[in-house]
Amino acid sequence: MKQLFDVLITLHIGGGTLGLITGTIAAAVIKGKRVHLFNGRLFFYSMLVASLSALVISNLPGHKNLFLFAVGGFTLYMICSGYRIVWLKRNIGKTIHGFTYVDHCIAWFAALFGLFLVVMGTIGLVNKNMFGVVPVVFGFICINYAREDHQMLRGKTLVRQSWLSHHITRMMGAMIASYTAFLVVNVQIQIQWILWLLPGAIGGFIIARFLRKFAPAKIAHSTEGS
Numbered sequence: 001m002k003q004l005f006d007v008l009i010t011l012h013i014g015g016g017t018l019g020l021i022t023g024t025i026a027a028a029v030i031k032g033k034r035v036h037l038f039n040g041r042l043f044f045y046s047m048l049v050a051s052l053s054a055l056v057i058s059n060l061p062g063h064k065n066l067f068l069f070a071v072g073g074f075t076l077y078m079i080c081s082g083y084r085i086v087w088l089k090r091n092i093g094k095t096i097h098g099f100t101y102v103d104h105c106i107a108w109f110a111a112l113f114g115l116f117l118v119v120m121g122t123i124g125l126v127n128k129n130m131f132g133v134v135p136v137v138f139g140f141i142c143i144n145y146a147r148e149d150h151q152m153l154r155g156k157t158l159v160r161q162s163w164l165s166h167h168i169t170r171m172m173g174a175m176i177a178s179y180t181a182f183l184v185v186n187v188q189i190q191i192q193w194i195l196w197l198l199p200g201a202i203g204g205f206i207i208a209r210f211l212r213k214f215a216p217a218k219i220a221h222s223t224e225g226s
Helices: 002-028 034-057 066-091 101-126 130-153 159-186 193-214
Strands: none
Touching: 002 034, 002 159, 034 066, 034 159, 066 101, 066 130, 066 159, 101 130, 130 159, 130 193, 159 193
């Protein structure tokens, strides 16, 4: 079991570190160019390794960690939905003519996992554990994104008009998670839960600026994926 843990923790740290680097590069360079696309792909796969390894590590005997499990699941949803929306934008109407079971599974995973986070955080707060604020906040974010996903699946928003905003918020959210993990591991303060929320607050401001610059709101007049 120790050998398995050592392998998984190495994959987790390596994936998270690579994700931190490539995600920062992808966010900083000109969007749509080769450097952005290359680093974006590396970011997706590195964070996929980091999140999946976190889910397994958090359930190993002697290493059970509910919050590591929560962050792993949250990150997994963010990168999968952020990467998937680009694939949908390129393929709906060309190689496929609507959403598939993969899209529905991602949306329902977000809804159920977000509910799980809210319940776990609320239980912690009831027991006077202020760290419960963290999963509650992450849970409501996840539920809100699930709501957006279901609106798109029902044809209330269009892939071609909403894909960029979805991509930005999801992938930037996953990058914020990597920065958060880095801070929590390497910085020790008395009120530790602040480190879990501060990157999200700063990142939310950056995401809002990115959305105003690259994905201004559009009004949809037709349906898609039905």
